[in-house]
Amino acid sequence: MRKTVGVLLWRAGLAALLVCGIGLLPWLSHTDPALTVLKVRSADRDPTPEVLADIRAQLGLEDGPLRLLGRWLAGLPRGDAGHSWISGSEVAPDVLGALGVSLLLMAVALVVALATAAAVCARTLHLGARRRLAGRPTGGSGSAVLAALPEFLIASVLATVVGVRWGWLPAVGWYGPQWTVLPALALGLPAGAVLGRLLDDQLPGAFDEPWALAATARGLPGRTVARKALRRCVPGLLPNLGLFVVGLTGGAVAVEQIFDIPGLGRTTLQAAIAQDLPVLQAGTLLLVLLGAVTTAAARLTARRLIGPALRDGALRSLHRPTPPPPPTVRRILPIAYCLLLSGVVALGLPRDPLALDTAARLQAPSLTHPFGTDALGRDVLARVAHGALDTLLLALAISALAWFAGVLLGCLPALSAPLVDTVNAVPPVLAALLVTAVWGSGAGTPVLAVAVVAWAPLAAHTSALLGQERATLHVSATRALGARRSYLLRSELLPAVVPSVTRHAVLRLPGIALALASLSFLGLGAQPPTPEWGLLLAENQPYAERAPWAVLTPAAVLALLGALAVTAAGAGGRGRDGGAGARRRTAKAARAQVPAPQSELVRAS
Template identity: 55%
Template sequence: MAAVVAAVGLLPWLSGRDPALTVLRARSAEQAPTPEALAAVRAGLGLDAGPAGLLGGWLVRLLHGDLGVSWVSGTGVLPTVAAGLGVSLTLMGAALAVALLVATPLAAPALLRGRATGGTVAAVLAAVPEFLLALVLLLTAGVWLGWLPTSGWAGPAHLVLPAVTLGVPAGALLGRLVADALPAVLEERWVESWRGAGIGRWRITGAAVRRALPALAGQFAMVAVGLTGGAVAVETVFAVPGIGRTALGAATSQDLPLLQGCVLALLGLGLLAGAGASLARRRLLGPASREAGLGLPAPRPRRIPLAVPVALASVLAVVIGWGLLRDPYAVDVAARLAAPSGAHPLGADALGRDVLARLGHGAAATVGTAAAVTATGWLIALVLGFVPGAAAGLADIANALPPVLTGLLVAAVTGPGSGAAALAVALVSWPPLAAHASALVREVRASRFLAAQRAIGAGPLWVWTRHVLPSVAGPVARHAVLRLPGVALALASLGFLGLGARPPSPEWGLLLDESADYVERAPVPALAPAVALALLAALAVCLSSLGGTRRPQDRRSPRRRPAGRPPARRAPGVLSLPHTPSLPPSVPASRKVRSRVAPPS
């Protein structure tokens, strides 16, 4: 975190541009940028002190509660950040209330009957990006039906649509986490013992919830961090004057002092969420269980018919292939905002360009960039998976930084662009793959097969290159492929916010941003990229479910074993081949420990 704070403090120097020119243009657009004028601005801002002096002066002012003065407006940064932070906290509180309302019915079947239902619906809702849901609610409830205001921050009515937009995906994720954890907990041995002792059903259910909460506390903190990142897009769509919209405006206008204050505020929210989850976990576990490595059993995978992802992929492939055959840059002024027709199957945009063509060519740019980012994350995971101790701290920092916040920092240094968006997503997308790789490395190292290899004289290089690395690279590569649609959605969200690809690129997020201005006049051309992103999110959910299928020998629950029959044992002297399961993205690394410890009473 010290490195992140230092990077924020050095933003004026890391940007590579002349901040004095930005300030001069913001103060007086007519004044010529002469060397004398620029030198005067640098002296007034203290930019001529060099990187060390710049960082030191900024830290001293920060310790005294002074965040500086905005380069664009000339007002103090601290009052602006405080006002935006108050609005964002109000919005996040309302979003958490909506999330609880959404999560309750999704977790109720697991509480009442010990089984999870509706997992596909929860998974799809959790995978829908906030900016996409915001546009759909804006169009339906705000424009077509006219039930609620669509922009501004003037009363409780303006809070409803942004809170619902943030709360629905968060609530679906919370409900899915609880619904996946409770059935596995209710199959543990202590539950059978409690039932045999005559303890009531509701008391057992309460104990199961307490048993599951410590392991889920970290996931709940990540939901709060997700609210912080999603608030940037939601506040932008609904014109809410929160800290996220303020940070986005500061990044696009190169107002670095204001961006520094906003980034520190967003980082503070993430740190508070993580610290709160850690304290809650320690409190729930108690002193006797804190160091026991208490984890949850692996949840039963939800089976989705293979025809569903095949159908989704086929629809996307047909639309993309059809669009690739057309020209995405041809302008037809007479067809501006045209409805779907034979000449333009999905209509035309504000410049008369064919939406289908731009959708097809944008998929190549979006998915191609996502593939490059995924491959980079796979390579990073393979390297750091063999040194999990050194990667643990970096993974914690990367998990605490949403892609939007990282995109703001990268855009402030390199400027907006497709390369900046790819770098921002790559910086925060590798920890799940690295955790998977480290878990597989530990499992392969502990296998008796490697012990036998060493016993017959195999050297360390032979063991690592012929056994350990192949056993890890394949499953992690499959895991990375499952995360490819999610990476594409993250890139699209940065493009929607103006931090990714620049016009006239047909990138999907940029298409959605361009079409948002005329969504009420031409809904079909505006909703075409939105539907494509929704199909991509559903495909990501289906692929992750297919990736989490259990092995045939694990499908039967231990409780169904005939009474009195001991589990099958391997004959002595028989060597076992190393097993490297392909863990789904949702399974934590702590799965390797399946404690059968009764929860604290």
């Protein structure tokens, strides 16, 4: 009971710190809130001292930030979230309306995500149920590409091709069910691919458990075995599913911008840019509450699925230390992708990414310009190549830091769980604005903003897998024989958890690279004329109907990066000694389930 109260207080303290920090945002950034509000209300009006004084009096800014924040907090129990500093309307109805739009979009996107995850795992479930699984996940490179692509990129392609070029579905607005399809696909496809890949990574271990072998020997239908295998693996992924739910609601800022959807993410972004504090605080508070509710629901579901086994320490490890090597084709694919991407960069680097040629505006791909030109006549190939190196190096550094922080904090769930929920409720865009307010704008702002939130999914995954691994039979027996916690963590738990978390981190590497691009896409990162990937899409999207290659060719290169990263992770770390070596390793892993003698454990500890 005392531990639960402590966790609740820690969670409430983090939420209060976040909301109060946002309430102090203009004063932390040393900007005049009255001047910012005036620019948004009327950009042409001169900021005379009289005009600014009148705005300060209207908003009560002369009372100071702490009194303003106190009045806003005092109104919350009555359902009063104040009035917008920009429009003057009540905040609560507007923010709740935006939340309703985002929840509807999230529900449709979640259906798309679950269908995508089912498609990714379908072959593994089929082969495992028929006892024909070769001991490794079977997800293909198609799911790897989807998992690696960011939502704003898929949204740009769907809006350009399906909405504008083909005219099959509406690409802009929010007026009925038809308008939910494209944004839901943009949000649900990558989320479902990530969930499917994570689930596909765990299913082979479930199908090799004794209960699955016994069920097959007794003649149970393969569909029943597959359903039980899903039930066995899903609890370890529920924390990440909860993070996706919050991300599909508040983190869909770029998608809402592209499709002009009046959702909570877009409303919060506009309020943050305008420093409309009542709207920004209310939106952030709703996101934090949504994160807390979603996390609680995910934990209750996981407890209901395998709660007794966790309590009794009756699970078996899903860890498969060294799977057999992948087929030859899968070993060749990363090399082919790498050569292709390297060729694109090598061809583009000698070209000038800033050279203007107004006579060659929006030219189609040709021998002179293989990727075509943009609206200013600049070579798109040159801009893609020059923007690649810095982005990839930064993404690699952020991914390494996120992996380390995720594993470290995932080992401390009581500390990290509320922190993960709070951090996940802050979209990278809002994080970038907060970082800009505290540290100022610059090239490092997007890097720090992405790094602040990138570790949260890895920490949630680590914590969930550790919780299940601690309840395995061999760990319970090893603990009963006197092994210390340090020995268990070093020799039993981390070796079982780190490989899956590492594959998860590599799966997110392209997404981190392109999260940097998404901030530039929204105008919060690199600024023109920098040849940055996000800027390429932002600059060329208005011309997507006249020159679709200006959007689609950078999108193809980004898809190539995603395929390279994930297929390389799938092919790396596999053994080279064929089936005999794989069988020896499998037998060794099976023997590892039996705890060592007590004397050996005492010496090791």
